[in-house]
Amino acid sequence: MTYTVSGANFNKDVAAQGTSINYKENKAVKSEGVAGSFAGVVISGSVTAANDNTYEGLLKEADDVKSQIMASASSAKISLKALMMKLSGADAVKLDEDGFNLTDATPDDMVNIIEKIKIELAMHSDDYVNYGTAVSKDKIESVTGSAATAASVESRMQGADIAVNDESVAEVNGALEKSKELKPLSENTKNYMAANGIEPSIAGIYRAQAAASSSISADGVTIGRCADAISDADFEALRPGIEKIIASAGLEVNDKTLADARSFIDAQIPVTRENLEYKAQLDAIDIEKIQADPEEMLNKIFDNMKLGGKAENTLITGSPVDDIKTALDTINRAEYSDVANVVSKGETFTIASLKLEMDARSFSIDYSVARFSSWQETAGRKVTGTSQEQNVSDEAEQAADKAYDTLVTARVLMSANASVYLVKNNISILTTPIDELNAMLMEYEQADGMYAEAQVSYADVLAARKSLDEMVRNPARVFASMFDKMNETYEAVGTQIRGDLGDSLKKAVQGSADDIIKALGLEGTDEDKEAIKVLAANNMDMTKENVEIVKSVNAMINNLIKNMKPETVLNMIKDGVNPMNASIEEVNEYLTEANDKASKDNEEKFSKFLYKLDRTNGITKEQRKQFIGIYQMMNIFTRDAGVAAGALIKQGAEVTMNNLMTAYNSRKHYDMDTVIDENTGMAEVSGTANYYSALFMANGGLVTPNTLKNVDNSSGIGEQSVEMFIEQLEENYDAAAEEEYYEEYLKEQQVAVQAGADVLRQIRNADTEINSGNIQAVKAFLESGQFPDIRGIKTTRDYARDSIEKIGHKEKLSLMYEEMKDETEEELQEVLSKAGDLDTQIDVNYEEFLDLRLKDRTIGYIKNLALRHDYRIPYITDSGSTGMLKLTLVQDDDNKGRISVNMQSNVLGKVSVEAKADRESLGMYIVSDTAVSDEGCRLLDDMEESLKEAFGFTDVFVNTTKSSDIPYVTYEAAADSVATDKLYEIAAQIVKLLAG
Numbered sequence: 001m002t003y004t005v006s007g008a009n010f011n012k013d014v015a016a017q018g019t020s021i022n023y024k025e026n027k028a029v030k031s032e033g034v035a036g037s038f039a040g041v042v043i044s045g046s047v048t049a050a051n052d053n054t055y056e057g058l059l060k061e062a063d064d065v066k067s068q069i070m071a072s073a074s075s076a077k078i079s080l081k082a083l084m085m086k087l088s089g090a091d092a093v094k095l096d097e098d099g100f101n102l103t104d105a106t107p108d109d110m111v112n113i114i115e116k117i118k119i120e121l122a123m124h125s126d127d128y129v130n131y132g133t134a135v136s137k138d139k140i141e142s143v144t145g146s147a148a149t150a151a152s153v154e155s156r157m158q159g160a161d162i163a164v165n166d167e168s169v170a171e172v173n174g175a176l177e178k179s180k181e182l183k184p185l186s187e188n189t190k191n192y193m194a195a196n197g198i199e200p201s202i203a204g205i206y207r208a209q210a211a212a213s214s215s216i217s218a219d220g221v222t223i224g225r226c227a228d229a230i231s232d233a234d235f236e237a238l239r240p241g242i243e244k245i246i247a248s249a250g251l252e253v254n255d256k257t258l259a260d261a262r263s264f265i266d267a268q269i270p271v272t273r274e275n276l277e278y279k280a281q282l283d284a285i286d287i288e289k290i291q292a293d294p295e296e297m298l299n300k301i302f303d304n305m306k307l308g309g310k311a312e313n314t315l316i317t318g319s320p321v322d323d324i325k326t327a328l329d330t331i332n333r334a335e336y337s338d339v340a341n342v343v344s345k346g347e348t349f350t351i352a353s354l355k356l357e358m359d360a361r362s363f364s365i366d367y368s369v370a371r372f373s374s375w376q377e378t379a380g381r382k383v384t385g386t387s388q389e390q391n392v393s394d395e396a397e398q399a400a401d402k403a404y405d406t407l408v409t410a411r412v413l414m415s416a417n418a419s420v421y422l423v424k425n426n427i428s429i430l431t432t433p434i435d436e437l438n439a440m441l442m443e444y445e446q447a448d449g450m451y452a453e454a455q456v457s458y459a460d461v462l463a464a465r466k467s468l469d470e471m472v473r474n475p476a477r478v479f480a481s482m483f484d485k486m487n488e489t490y491e492a493v494g495t496q497i498r499g500d501l502g503d504s505l506k507k508a509v510q511g512s513a514d515d516i517i518k519a520l521g522l523e524g525t526d527e528d529k530e531a532i533k534v535l536a537a538n539n540m541d542m543t544k545e546n547v548e549i550v551k552s553v554n555a556m557i558n559n560l561i562k563n564m565k566p567e568t569v570l571n572m573i574k575d576g577v578n579p580m581n582a583s584i585e586e587v588n589e590y591l592t593e594a595n596d597k598a599s600k601d602n603e604e605k606f607s608k609f610l611y612k613l614d615r616t617n618g619i620t621k622e623q624r625k626q627f628i629g630i631y632q633m634m635n636i637f638t639r640d641a642g643v644a645a646g647a648l649i650k651q652g653a654e655v656t657m658n659n660l661m662t663a664y665n666s667r668k669h670y671d672m673d674t675v676i677d678e679n680t681g682m683a684e685v686s687g688t689a690n691y692y693s694a695l696f697m698a699n700g701g702l703v704t705p706n707t708l709k710n711v712d713n714s715s716g717i718g719e720q721s722v723e724m725f726i727e728q729l730e731e732n733y734d735a736a737a738e739e740e741y742y743e744e745y746l747k748e749q750q751v752a753v754q755a756g757a758d759v760l761r762q763i764r765n766a767d768t769e770i771n772s773g774n775i776q777a778v779k780a781f782l783e784s785g786q787f788p789d790i791r792g793i794k795t796t797r798d799y800a801r802d803s804i805e806k807i808g809h810k811e812k813l814s815l816m817y818e819e820m821k822d823e824t825e826e827e828l829q830e831v832l833s834k835a836g837d838l839d840t841q842i843d844v845n846y847e848e849f850l851d852l853r854l855k856d857r858t859i860g861y862i863k864n865l866a867l868r869h870d871y872r873i874p875y876i877t878d879s880g881s882t883g884m885l886k887l888t889l890v891q892d893d894d895n896k897g898r899i900s901v902n903m904q905s906n907v908l909g910k911v912s913v914e915a916k917a918d919r920e921s922l923g924m925y926i927v928s929d930t931a932v933s934d935e936g937c938r939l940l941d942d943m944e945e946s947l948k949e950a951f952g953f954t955d956v957f958v959n960t961t962k963s964s965d966i967p968y969v970t971y972e973a974a975a976d977s978v979a980t981d982k983l984y985e986i987a988a989q990i991v992k993l994l995a996g
Contacts (some may be wrong), residue, residue, distance in 0.1 A: 052943075101604040101774040102749065103853070116727060137372065168305075170193045175311035176294065178202050182287050187263065188212045190282040198286060199426060202301075203312040212647045229266040234486050234527050242271060245316050249273040251280055281317060291315055309424075327429045330355045330779040331410050337361070339407055340400035352430040402607040406435050409634055412465045445566065464569050464578065468587070472557050519546045527551045552691040556588040559694040585690050592639040599829065602636045603853055606832055609635075609705070610846040613740045616705040625843070626661070626717070628709045631838030633664050635700035636832070642693030645722065649688045657725050658718040665837055668754040692722065702729040706737050752776050765970075766864040777857035787874040787884040788855045788862075792823030800874035800882045804995060807887065808988030810981070813871065817863040824856040869979050870970065878906035878996050887987055890971040890978040897983040899990065902971040906996035907939045908932065912966045913994070917986060919953040922947055943993045951982070951991055 100109075188206070192212035195560045196697075198204045230238075239258070244259045258391045260279050264271045290297060297314075303313040338357045339349075347353045418441050421431050429437060442462070452456040457679050511894050513532050514524070520546065522528045531550035535542055567592070572578070577590050615623065633641040633696040644663040650656050709716055710732040717725060755775045763770055763778050781788070790796045799816060806812040833850060836840045871887040885903035899915040909930030916923045924943070932940070944956040 001536045006814060023483060034367050040051055041553070074745045082842075091443060102606070103604050104600050104771050105770075106769055106771050110772075111488045119319055126982055132438060146930070164233050169422055171311045172301055174296070175202050175314060179297055179311055179316070180291060182206060182291070183209060184211070184287045185209075185285055190279060191263060191267045191269060192284060193276050194264070194278050194735070195267065199313075199315060200282060200317050201313045201315050203310075205287075205316070206312075207681060217365075230262065232723065235262055235265070236264075245271055245273055246276060249276040249280070251276060266483075271847040276910050277424045277625065287316075301389075308458070308667075311658045320423040323430055324416070324423060326355065327351050327419060328414060330412060330414070331407060331434075334358060334407060335361075336400070336404050339404045340396075344396060349406065349434050350431050351434060354407075354434075363890050382851065406438060408435050408439050408466050409462070412462065412469050413438055415446070419442060450567065450570065454570055460573060460578075461566065461570050464573060465566065468569070468924050478965050495682065503513065516542055520547065522547065523721055523724060525721075527554065527723055530554065537778065540981050548687070548691070552687050552694075555691050555694040555698060556585070556697040559588055559591060585687070588694050589639075589689050592642065592690075592697065599825075600833075603832060605635055605830065606632070606835075607849055607853065608745070609703075609850055610844065611745055612738075613705040614846045615741060615744075616709060619705065619709055625836065627705055629661055629665065630657070630708060630717070631700075631703050632836040633661070633833075634696040634703050637664075638693045638696040638700070641696055642669050642689040642691075645692035646689035655692075655722050656718065657720055657722060660722060695722070695726065695788060699726050699729065702726070704733070704738055706741075707733045710734075748853055753767055755779055758782075763861070766861050766870075768861050768864050773853065774861065778861055780854060781861070785884065787872065787882065788824070788858045790820060790823050790827075790855070792827050794819065796821060796874050797876075800876050804873050804874050804988065807873065807991055808985045810979070812985050813873075815867050821856075821863055824859045828852045828856050873994065875903075875991075877904055887991070889983050891979045891983055891986060897979065897986070898971060899983065901987070901990060901994070902966070902968040903994060905994040907936050908960075908994065913990065913993060914969045915986070915990060917953075917983065920953060920955050921952070921957070921984070923957045924959070926958065927966055928960060929964055929966055931961070931962050933962055939993070939996075943990070945988070946993060947989060 016214060110824070120725055182202070182205055185205070186209075188208050189212045192198070193200070193204070193208045196208075198208050213645060240260065242261045243253045246253050246261065250256050257276065257280075261271045261277060264279075271274060297316075300316065301311045301314045305311055306321060334354050338361060338892060340353055340359075342349055343354050343356050414437070418430060421444055422437065422440065426439070427440065440459070446452075446458050451461065497710050515531055516532055517524045517528055520542065528551070529545040529548060531554070532542065534550050535538075535546055540546060571594070572590055573586070575590070582590075609628075613619070613627065619627070640661065641664050643657050644666075645660055648659055648663055653659055665979065707729055708717070711725070711728045714732065715728060749772060753772045753775050759775060759779050759782060760770060761780065763774055768774055768778075787796055787800075791797070803816065806816055831842060831844050831849065835844050859963065864873065869889045873885050873887055877883040883904050885901060887902075888900040889897065891897045897915070897917045899913070901911075901913040901915075903911060905928075908928045910924070910925045910928070914925045926940075927937075930936075938957050940960065943956055946954045947953060
């Protein structure tokens with residue numbers, strides 16, 4: 001038998017193709033390499049690689065919750081209630097911090113945010129608890145069979161932010177029971193798993209052991225030593241190539257790894273780096289040890305469920321959450337010297353190798369490698385040593401710079417969501433080279449088409465994000481630009497004091513801070529103390545002006561950290577503000593203005609504030625008004641608030657909360673919108689305005705009714721300075737109390753978003769997004785059967801008076817809906833803008849504001865329907881009340897038209913009419929809830945004659961029937977047709993005649 005190995009081509013083609021994000025795609029790529037040039041594999045005889053579908057029958061249920069949800073959403077079966085049930089009060093608090101809009105979130109958005117917040121909360125809190133839907137310990141015990149296990153399951157599920165209910169308890173127990181049935185992994189099972197790409201999960205091992213016990217794989221290939229096993233001579237001939245592959249997998253070439261490779265060949269399994277790595281991982285699994293520690297198994301199960309995975313799909317090899325936490329912590333703490341040391345040792349640049357270097361540094365810090373940045377100027381660097389030594393140094397430095405740039409890219413790309421995405425796709429985020437991770441994540445970010453749609457280069461946006469990240473992490477150059485000392489190096493805000501200064505400086509600063517604060521006439525806030533620390537660490541003058549500059553930079557950087565998202569950078573570039581060239585003041589101003597314009601998000605934030613305000617006891621009417629004003633100032637109209645603070649400084653007034661609220665309300669009341677430039681006289685305080693705007697945006701999340709009440713009751717709000725007020729907010733913020741509010745809020749949301757198939761179909765037919773707000777709006781609209789009550793400059797009744805006249809003119813109908821949408825938006829914005837104005841009488845509660853939001857969304861839905869020639873039109877009935885008629889028009893290629901009308905007729909009662917028209921005739925089919933009277937017969941006769949005369953029809957046929965069930969006929973093709981002006985005119989005439 002002949003065996004062929006292309007030693008020079010090991011892994012070449014596979015590497016060139018790149019690693020797919022999907023495990024099965026990776027297998028397909030490897031198979032193509034085998035069938036083609038034998039790249040990176042050793043094949044026994046003429047047997048090809050294992051069939052990619054070998055294990056398909058055993059993996060019918062997708063492990064990826066996201067794919068399940070997307071499949072459901074596409075068929076309009078997705079339940080937003082089910083998604084909201086995954087959220088806890090702690091999650092909802094985090095939603096507020098991230099500015100996430102729950103009401104307007106699509107199922108896709110919900111999946112992403114659930115993953116993100118659960119990872120971030122798990123990373124930053126050991127006390128992250130979800131109370132979920134209570135299930136008694138007795139019921140858990142009946143499922144688990146053990147009181148001790150029941151208690152452990154309940155407490156651990158709560159601690160892992162997993163809802164405790166019948167389904168989740170049963171799911172956990174099923175996985176635990178299945179894990180107890182696992183046996184130690186035989187070589188047969190390991191080979192089967194390697195051959196078929198089966199992950200080492202509870203379900204994966206369970207099924208693999210069942211399948212491999214017969215020694216036959218799903219495609220009929222015997223697993224184990226084959227009858228035509230490779231001979232010793234043939235194996236020795238292939239050994240040099242095999243040893244190279246073993247070494248490339250980071251494994252030692254020894255009897256064990258050579259035996260593994262040989263067993264692969266005998267079992268017709270490709271000998272690849274990936275398969276050998278996986279085999280080594282399987283070798284390390286100790287099933288008996290795992291089964292001996294059920295508590296640790298529970299931890300792994302809950303970590304997997306946090307990510308939306310099924311309990312039985314839990315990997316027994318390690319916790320994905322732990323890997324994500326390690327990865328994010330490592331890339332965010334790594335320094336240039338760590339990167340340089342990894343590269344200098346010739347190691348593969350992975351997160352794992354970087355962490356090892358960082359761990360070593362924590363015991364023995366190596367200052368021998370200079371810290372560089374790929375963005376630092378290199379001109380004028382002193383050159384020493386021989387030219388050969390310098391060349392080596394330059395090459396090492398270039399390699400380190402390149403690797404550091406790779407790290408910075410990873411910092412920008414590897415969000416919590418992105419990390420979950422990698423883990424769910426079986427990517428080892430700790431051991432995969434970082435540049436490969438970056439390539440996968442770049443592809444992931446561009447998949448939604450956001451950049452192509454905006455016609456903005458993804459590369460430009462990524463470069464800007466890296467620049468902003470560098471600005472946030474190294475405020476040195478920001479300080480330098482503001483102090484005009486470009487050649488000095490400054491201490492970064494929030495980092496440790498410079499190493500060469502040691503503890504003596506810390507003690508000196510602590511000892512003298514109060515004296516310095518007193519001498520400079522400062523208030524002594526935390527911001528003041530932090531600024532003095534930075535000035536001291538960088539040997540800069542202790543002046544009040546310098547303190548203000550440091551505070552301003554710190555506030556703006558915190559604002560960047562909170563608000564700089566990929567879509568924000570994209571919009572900045574699209575709007576002509578390039579973060580690569582803009583100053584931090586310009587970037588901050590853009591963020592502030594963007595916040596003011598984010599109407600939907602601001603509505604959501606204000607709505608939740610009102611929800612909590614209505615449920616917070618012990619707040620007076622005056623406090624309520626004041627609290628709403630403070631909330632709006634610090635969360636919505638931050639730009640106006642910043643300018644108001646600048647105006648106070650210009651006037652020489654103290655920036656107390658009372659003064660600021662007065663100045664802010666004056667600007668809002670008189671609709672003042674001062675632009676800060678030299679012509680307005682405000683340029684001199686632009687830094688102050690930017691500082692306060694950034695301060696408000698960075699700390700707005702602390703402004704809750706309960707916090708404001710506690711601050712006001714303990715120390716009063718009015719006479720405090722703004723900075724001291726923010727410190728008081730931090731001290732009085734009670735996260736546990738906020739979580740309790742949100743527990744109730746989420747329960748209400750779960751009920752509100754329940755919808756039948758008809759509601760979802762109606763939303764989908766209107767080309768409207770399926771989200772919580774639209775479900776609530778459309779559901780209420782369909783149940784009421786009434787046109788929304790518009791109360792702007794024009795009311796619903798105003799529109800109803802002449803709406804029937806507009807039916808004959810498509811353009812007039814379209815304009816009517818545009819005006820209606822403008823009215824509801826302005827009505828909503830009026831309340832949003834003036835609810836906290838001390839000079840107005842506008843008072844609003846949560847339910848009232850929710851009604852306004854849903855009304856606006858309902859009009860949006862009606863407007864979208866009209867684009868499909870499907871109309872909901874208010875009109876004045878014969879009794880003088882305001883009714884609503886439904887009208888749909890559709891026209892085919894033969895100029896045949898159909899009209900559907902549903903309305904209340906003066907003579908015929910409630911009617912549903914379908915009219916079919918061609919060039920010469922018109923047929924009408926009327927279903928009425930009232931028997932046709934003599935007056936009704938006369939009306940029908942008049943309709944026939946009127947329509948003949950008006951449109952020249954040769955024949956007009958009218959058929960009527962009585963029914964208590966009045967249907968409404970709709971046409972799926974309406975959106976794709978173009979109804980003629982004549983069809984609109986016919987519809988108008990029918991409606992006029994029916995209306996009387």
